[in-house]
Amino acid sequence: MPKVDNVLAEKVEKEGVIVFAKPFTFEGKEYEQIDLSGLENLTGDDLLKADQAYTASGNYSPVPELTLAYALSVAATAAGVPQEFFKRIPGKEALKIKNEVVRFLNN
Template sequence: MSEETQGAAEVYTFAKPFTFEGQEIKELTLNFDDLSGEDIIACDRLYRAEQRGGISLAPEMDKAYQAYVVAKAAGVHVGLIRAAKAKDFTSLTLRARNFLLL
C-alpha cells in the first residue's frame, strides 16, 4: 500500500488488488477536504439506518461509520470499502477517523 497526494486528494493504493462487482480495484482517490456537512449527515443517516438501534455514542470511532465516510470521500459504494482486505480496510478507516477527529 502506498499513498500519493493530488492537490487536496490522496491516492490510496491497495496492498493487493481485489475484485469488486467484476472490476479490479487497485487504488482509490480519497478527497476528505471536499466533503460537506451534508455529506457527513448523509453518512450518519446511512450508518444509523444500518445499525437499527445499536448506535454508538461516538460514531467517529466506529469502523462501520468510518467506512461510510471513506466511501463518500472516494465516491464509491460502501460495499467496496468493506470488501477490501482487512489491512487496507483498517488503513482506510483510520484515515477517516483522523479526518473526523481533527
C-alpha cells in the same frame, strides 16, 4: 537511483490515497488503490448522510466517527463508490481506510 526504486516510489501513498497491498476486484474492476482525497470536499450534509446510513444499519456508538462502519460510510461518499465496495474489501485495507478517515475527521 535505480529504476526499481522509482517504481516502488510510485507505490508510496500520496495524501488521501490508500494503496492496497494487493489488487482488489469489485464488480469486475481491479483496484490497486482508493482515492480518498474527496474527504477535503465533504460537506456537513455529506457527513449527516453518512451518519444516517450508519444508524439506519442498526449501528450505535456515542463516538461514531471512531467506528469502522461510520468511517467506511464516509469513505464511500468521499471516493464516490458504493458502500458495498467497502463491505467486501480485505480487513487490512478497511483498517487503513478507517485510519485515514479518522485522521481527517480529527484534524
